[in-house]
Amino acid sequence: MHSATNLSSSKTVYPSQDETLCDSFERAEYSIPHGCLAGSCGVCLIEIVEGANHLNTAKTIEKDTLDSFYNRNEKFLGKDIRLACKARFLNTGDVKFTKV
């Protein structure tokens, strides 16, 4: 079993393999702020503090949104920023993140 902890709200959920972090927190009624749920608005940005290796790899739409974010927020360069509406577990482990 894997877990995802939102350090900003101190809430932990146990996502299924095919659920995004957004969906798993929504199911547990601990919603992560979000907008489009399609990877383009950037409202659901999170910083992965621990366990980034347990998540899927960002694909084109997410990469474009992250590139735009990094271009406007250089202080986050080198950090593991993801979109909660696109990040999902790839393998078993624990992930901890904060809301950006």
Ligand code: FES
């Ligand atoms: S909700 Fe819009 S990018 Fe995630």
